[in-house]
Amino acid sequence: MKRLKGVSEHILASLSDGIVVLDPDCHVLMFNPAMEEMTGISSRRMVGASLASLLPKHSPIPARVITTLETGYPFFTPEAEWPAWNDQPLPTSLTISSIVDKAGETLGAVLVVRDLRRIKELEESLRPADRLNAFGVLAAAMAHEIKNPLLGIRGAAQLLGEELGTEDAREYTDIIIREADRLNALMEEMLDFARPHPLVRSAVNLHEVLDAVVALERPSCTQHGVLIRLQYDPSLPDIWADRNRLMQVFLNLVRNAWEATPHGGTLTLTTKHSSQPVRVGPGGGPMLLVEVVDEGSGIPLEVQQKLFTPFFTTKAKGSGLGLAISHKIIEEHGGRLVIKSIPGRGTTVRVFLPVHAGKSAEPSKD
Numbered sequence: 001m002k003r004l005k006g007v008s009e010h011i012l013a014s015l016s017d018g019i020v021v022l023d024p025d026c027h028v029l030m031f032n033p034a035m036e037e038m039t040g041i042s043s044r045r046m047v048g049a050s051l052a053s054l055l056p057k058h059s060p061i062p063a064r065v066i067t068t069l070e071t072g073y074p075f076f077t078p079e080a081e082w083p084a085w086n087d088q089p090l091p092t093s094l095t096i097s098s099i100v101d102k103a104g105e106t107l108g109a110v111l112v113v114r115d116l117r118r119i120k121e122l123e124e125s126l127r128p129a130d131r132l133n134a135f136g137v138l139a140a141a142m143a144h145e146i147k148n149p150l151l152g153i154r155g156a157a158q159l160l161g162e163e164l165g166t167e168d169a170r171e172y173t174d175i176i177i178r179e180a181d182r183l184n185a186l187m188e189e190m191l192d193f194a195r196p197h198p199l200v201r202s203a204v205n206l207h208e209v210l211d212a213v214v215a216l217e218r219p220s221c222t223q224h225g226v227l228i229r230l231q232y233d234p235s236l237p238d239i240w241a242d243r244n245r246l247m248q249v250f251l252n253l254v255r256n257a258w259e260a261t262p263h264g265g266t267l268t269l270t271t272k273h274s275s276q277p278v279r280v281g282p283g284g285g286p287m288l289l290v291e292v293v294d295e296g297s298g299i300p301l302e303v304q305q306k307l308f309t310p311f312f313t314t315k316a317k318g319s320g321l322g323l324a325i326s327h328k329i330i331e332e333h334g335g336r337l338v339i340k341s342i343p344g345r346g347t348t349v350r351v352f353l354p355v356h357a358g359k360s361a362e363p364s365k366d
Helices: 002-014 033-039 061-071 117-164 167-194 206-223 243-259 322-332
Strands: 018-022 028-031 075-083 089-100 106-115 202-204 226-231 239-241 265-274 287-294 336-342 346-354
Touching: 018 033, 033 089, 033 106, 061 075, 061 089, 061 106, 117 167, 202 206, 202 243, 206 226, 206 243, 206 265, 206 287, 239 243, 239 346, 243 265, 243 287, 243 322, 243 346, 322 336, 322 346
Parallel strands: 226 265
Antiparallel strands: 018 028, 018 106, 075 089, 089 106, 202 239, 265 287, 287 346, 336 346
């Protein structure tokens, strides 16, 4: 019997779901490793403590546990928040069941807590993808319709400037030409976003890509008092990717980071192996993670929800397509782009990239 009890404890300890076992007075008897990882609270601290001490005062969970203990009926909710170590609410699903012996006496309750953060992140990444696909169709149609008359306006302005010949007239026609060129560049950017661009894959060293980006952006960072810190994992393998498209992504992300740090600070680029199964699409396999972290002013919560929306920008001269295009490029690689920001404390952009995505397209060496 003792051996069976020991096996049961090992099973509970090895589950990926959080397990909290309570006595009839709602004191914690067991707090498994998954629960420790989710909340950042050690089992040593929780065993013997009341469940209420783990939760905010307004939490309905203790009352639901008491109801289950009194009635014997299990309880399930797909949405329940637990506090985490960083004071951020932890989205979970929750099942509460009573523990009853053979005589029907209630010995306590067991809570099964499932971490929903990865599911929520996946849902958030799919929403902008749907919006971007719809925008791509609209952008292509708009760009084609606008470009032709725009070129006509530009040509007419050139001819008018040459015909009138005066400096005052040319000043105005030059403005027309300059603004037409600006609009044409925006139309090209829209078409670039809308057109399918097959990835030109090869073996790519992420550190070489990031070093090239840093070399291009370091002068601007220095000018704005931003120090670039590199934290590379030397064990990272090459990935099968489109080098130029990844350059485009990381140039945009690094530029956004130093522009969000107007009063100076540190911009950190970190690479490492990812332990999260975040692969989107078929194939699966290991992922690499690149983090771009700034110490800027952060992004307001209402703005964070619109970051991948085309033409949404907080910059005076921005087109609002940079993040939308970056998101699309990373998804085409089978990866994910996730942005987390705390207003007043900075922003962390995480880029997950699969190591072997598309590797089947590599020419055979046999």
